Amino acid sequence: MKTLVLIAHPNIDESRINKAWKEQLETVEGVTVHALYEKYSNGQIDVEKEQELLLKHDRIVFQFPLYWYSSPSLLKEWQDQVLTYGWAYGSTGKKLHGKRFMIATSAGGPSEAYQAGGYNHYSMSELLKPFQAMANLTGMIYEAPFTLHGVRVLSDNEIQQSAEALVERIQSKA
Numbered sequence: 001m002k003t004l005v006l007i008a009h010p011n012i013d014e015s016r017i018n019k020a021w022k023e024q025l026e027t028v029e030g031v032t033v034h035a036l037y038e039k040y041s042n043g044q045i046d047v048e049k050e051q052e053l054l055l056k057h058d059r060i061v062f063q064f065p066l067y068w069y070s071s072p073s074l075l076k077e078w079q080d081q082v083l084t085y086g087w088a089y090g091s092t093g094k095k096l097h098g099k100r101f102m103i104a105t106s107a108g109g110p111s112e113a114y115q116a117g118g119y120n121h122y123s124m125s126e127l128l129k130p131f132q133a134m135a136n137l138t139g140m141i142y143e144a145p146f147t148l149h150g151v152r153v154l155s156d157n158e159i160q161q162s163a164e165a166l167v168e169r170i171q172s173k174a
């Protein structure tokens, strides 16, 4: 199974988590790593190229640090521009049908904050619903997200372990 990992991190050089995940994923056969902020520093997304890339893969992964309970903005822009009517959805838009879709995200808040009664009130499953709905409308199969919480207090070793766990997740369903 060929996997495309779309990374949306506005400042990957200063990242601990997403950078470690990126570097680990770049070593894996069958995985294409595509860093959106590096590719489109001017914000001008090449829609045709992005659609071609999607067609070449069986699983699409959105990887990002959680920003305001969602993704950084370029990934939203990517969705708005690339997932067009008649291509990704609509009666003739079936190009993504049957592909697998997964989110890999890191969050500053601890896991216990992401539940009813916790300080963020909502679970990650609830907050990621717009992505699930996107997968649904485009005919993709939504896989359980890979999430890492409480990232500020993690050691380098714990981050490395999470990178290996992410690769394992991707390979286990290959």
Ligand SMILES: Cc1cc2nc3c(=O)[nH]c(=O)nc-3n(C[C@H](O)[C@H](O)[C@H](O)COP(=O)(O)O)c2cc1C
Pocket: 009, 014, 015, 016, 017, 018, 019, 064, 065, 066, 067, 068, 069, 070, 106, 107, 108, 109, 110, 151
């Ligand atoms: C603009 C901004 C918004 C953020 N919003 C959230 C949030 O909604 N929930 C959360 O748990 N952490 C939030 N964080 C913390 C980031 O998720 C955290 O710094 C990131 O996952 C660390 O990954 P990195 O090392 O790859 O940068 C936010 C950080 C920034 C800069």
